[in-house]
Amino acid sequence: GENVEQHPSTLSVQEGDSAVIKCTYSDSASNYFPWYKQELGKRPQLIIDIRSNVGEKKDQRIAVTLNKTAKHFSLHITETQPEDSAVYFCAASRTNTGNQFYFGTGTSLTVIP
């Protein structure tokens, strides 16, 4: 089955700096890669996703890049703000076999004001 690894497990940045979280996956047939943000005590919520036919996707201050050859994808947050502090999870999925998500272990991001 799929194995998703996520690094780092914790990340602290100064407000205004950029944050990068990296994930690798093992199944070359995975074709959908969502990123979820989970604030303390809340449910995970999708913030951005990318499909395997695209190399990069941006949405305001967040972007995701995908390297299918190397089987890794990354989340980039620019101009970080204190409200970006949360746990971020990456996931990989093969959408043609049921859309089951394989989640990474999470990155706890702290933005220091």
Place this chain on the structure above:
Amino acid sequence: DAGVIQSPRHEVTEMGQEVTLRCKPISGHNSLFWYRQTMMRGLELLIYFNNNVPIDDSGMPEDRFSAKMPNASFSTLKIQPSEPRDSAVYFCASSMGAGTGEYEQYFGPGTRLTVT
């Protein structure tokens, strides 16, 4: 739509008791997922259903756990008997389903289970 609904939001029970967690997916969604979240193990997929049929239950920890989806708008996760190590937050999520082109999973608010 109200989103994915879970009940109860909090459950405290004694070891050995039966626990039933409930989930109502978003109307029109054909896939439903049960996850368990702990600090040690992160987000674990326990079981998922497509069109009310269990597809993969390989994540169910042991025979004490069972899940059902009797219709498109309701699912249960049952633990019997419960043990302290079952303490966790249990999330239900739903999505449009494979083949629809829409893959986002929408999570419910979770049930925080404490087994003493």
